[in-house]
Amino acid sequence: xxxxxxxxxxxxxxxxxxFDLNGQIYCAxxxxxxxxxxxxxxxxxxxxxLINRSICARCNTFISDQSTARQIGFARFCAACxxxxxxxxxxxxxxxxxxxxxxxxxxxxVHGKKYFHAGRAMYIGEHLVEQGKHAEALPYLKxxxxxxxxxxKAALLAAKAALLxxxxxxxxKALHDHDDGHFExxxxxxxxxxxxxxxxxxxxxxxxxxxxxxxxxxxxxAEAARLMHEAASSYPEFTVLRIAxxxxxxxxxxxxxxxxxxxxxxENHWKQQAGPDTAISxxxxxxxxxxxxxxxxxxxxxxxMIEKSKQLAGGDAEALKAxxxxxxxxxxxxxxxxxxxxxxxxxRFRAGKNPIK
Amino acid sequence: xxxxxxxxxxxxxxxxxIIHEAAHLFFCRLxxxxxxxxxxxxxxxxxxxxxxxxxxxxxxxxxxxMGPFFGNTLLCVLFCSAAFLPVWELKVxxxxxxxxxxxxxxxxMHAFPSTQDLSHLWAQAPALAKKxxxxxxxxxxxxxxxxxxxxxxxxxxxxxxGILVGVLGPIAIFRAxxx
Numbered sequence: 457x458x459x460x461x462x463x464x465x466x467x468x469x470x471x472x473x474x475f476d477l478n479g480q481i482y483c484a485x486x487x488x489x490x491x492x493x494x495x496x497x498x499x500x501x502x503x504x505x506l507i508n509r510s511i512c513a514r515c516n517t518f519i520s521d522q523s524t525a526r527q528i529g530f531a532r533f534c535a536a537c538x539x540x541x542x543x544x545x546x547x548x549x550x551x552x553x554x555x556x557x558x559x560x561x562x563x564x565x566v567h568g569k570k571y572f573h574a575g576r577a578m579y580i581g582e583h584l585v586e587q588g589k590h591a592e593a594l595p596y597l598k599x600x601x602x603x604x605x606x607x608x609k610a611a612l613l614a615a616k617a618a619l620l621x622x623x624x625x626x627x628x629k630a631l632h633d634h635d636d637g638h639f640e641x642x643x644x645x646x647x648x649x650x651x652x653x654x655x656x657x658x659x660x661x662x663x664x665x666x667x668x669x670x671x672x673x674x675x676x677x678a679e680a681a682r683l684m685h686e687a688a689s690s691y692p693e694f695t696v697l698r699i700a701x702x703x704x705x706x707x708x709x710x711x712x713x714x715x716x717x718x719x720x721x722x723e724n725h726w727k728q729q730a731g732p733d734t735a736i737s738x739x740x741x742x743x744x745x746x747x748x749x750x751x752x753x754x755x756x757x758x759x760x761m762i763e764k765s766k767q768l769a770g771g772d773a774e775a776l777k778a779x780x781x782x783x784x785x786x787x788x789x790x791x792x793x794x795x796x797x798x799x800x801x802x803x804r805f806r807a808g809k810n811p812i813k
Numbered sequence: 814x815x816x817x818x819x820x821x822x823x824x825x826x827x828x829x830x831i832i833h834e835a836a837h838l839f840f841c842r843l844x845x846x847x848x849x850x851x852x853x854x855x856x857x858x859x860x861x862x863x864x865x866x867x868x869x870x871x872x873x874x875x876x877x878x879m880g881p882f883f884g885n886t887l888l889c890v891l892f893c894s895a896a897f898l899p900v901w902e903l904k905v906x907x908x909x910x911x912x913x914x915x916x917x918x919x920x921x922m923h924a925f926p927s928t929q930d931l932s933h934l935w936a937q938a939p940a941l942a943k944k945x946x947x948x949x950x951x952x953x954x955x956x957x958x959x960x961x962x963x964x965x966x967x968x969x970x971x972x973x974x975g976i977l978v979g980v981l982g983p984i985a986i987f988r989a990x991x992x
Binding site for chain 1: 848888894987
């Protein structure tokens with residue numbers, strides 16, 4: 457066993473029980489006094505077990521008093537470890553790994569670019585929905601769904617925005633393109649809200665369809681208008697229903713001979729939305745009013761609106777076909793100053809042809 | 814609550830261990846402290862370590878102890894941000910995104926400094942805080958919280974932190990950017 461001598465009291469003891477203080481060896485009782493003296497004299501008072509000086513602090517190799525051993529701070533190191541302690545370099549594999557990590561981060565950010573785009577659009581859309589700007593939100597949410605049609609959140613937000621702007625087609629597409637309408641959480645607040653909106657919209661549409669069926673017969677026009685108004689008020693966001701209800705009001709007014717109301721509604725529709733359908737409706741109202749009053753400007757304006765309806769229809773075959781059914785009837789009313797119903801006109805002049813419904 | 818042995822968790826999330834120790838080493842080198850030994854990863858407890866010389870410089874001690882916390886957290890947020898949207902919000906099945914999410918969470922899970930890292934900080938901070946050292950004042954509650962969270966590892970506090978950072982971090986970033 458290695459032994460050494462205390463420099464203060466001369467005790468010879470195992471190095472395990474001795475201490476080193478500023479290069480001097482002390483036994484346990486003497487080291488306390490020596491440390492106090494060192495402190496008072498401005499020297500370091502830190503001492504360490506002598507055994508620690510005999511072994512490398514890093515690899516535990518016995519170094520005893522080897523001349524190659526180096527003291528660094530309070531610890532001693534063997535010749536092999538000392539350079540490592542001085543400059544512990546990064547291992548090559550770590551450098552490669554960290555470079556790879558940076559590369560992966562770049563790949564991750566580049567790869568995520570399309571998702572950032574989709575996500576940003578979704579958050580903007582969500583923010584706009586929260587502000588009640590549903591029409592503005594819809595294009596953002598559609599953009600998100602283009603990249604991620606499976607996103608529950610985007611699909612529900614898009615459906616909500618679409619339903620609250622009366623865009624049933626967009627709502628249907630957002631919902632059905634999402635895993636055929638299946639959602640992860642059928643009890644979430646967002647799902648329940650959209651489900652409730654969807655049901656409300658569909659119930660309104662059912663009512664509107666019933667109203668349209670009823671409206672096929674003139675005698676049901678008042679009931680049809682009432683039902684259509686119910687549909688429009690239960691789903692006010694779908695403005696088409698309101699316009700349809702007003703159209704039925706106009707139809708009912710025509711049936712009961714209230715041409716002032718009919719003309720007023722037709723004028724409103726024309727002002728709100730200038731199209732071939734509203735133009736021909738106004739032409740008809742003006743023609744009827746002319747039949748009753750004989751006021752020439754009404755006749756002239758009616759003819760003018762017929763021309764306008766043709767212009768607005770342009771090359772739209774469907775619109776032109778619809779106009780073809782009404783223009784002869786309106787022209788007949790103007791030329792003969794006689795109001796006859798569509799059915800009567802069809803009976804007289806379109807027998808054998810496809811009747812107007 | 815289910816128990817998974819530490820070495821298994823460390824093996825599943827080894828990138829975080831390596832980055833944690835690399836951050837310790839980086840700050841030790843930055844402040845020119847002697848490094849006695851480094852283990853970047855092993856199947857044991859702790860899964861990695863950096864044995865280094867102690868320092869009286871509190872700033873150095875703070876960064877050596879807390880450096881991995883900030884570094885791992887930042888990398889967790891960055892990797893998870895790239896993967897968060899397809900995995901959590903957009904529900905896009907993209908294996909690469911899942912890989913990046915695993916990487917981000919692995920790094921985030923090993924953000925906590927060890928109790929030993931914190932003990933060095935804890936030993937120096939109170940005296941300096943009394944003298945008005947701002948960093949010491951800030952580090953005291955932070956170290957306190959982290960000590961508690963360290964004990965919370967048995968109930969998956971480290972995973973919780975990773976998820977918190979990897980989910981809430983990106984959400985906060987994207988929401989801020991979208992406004």
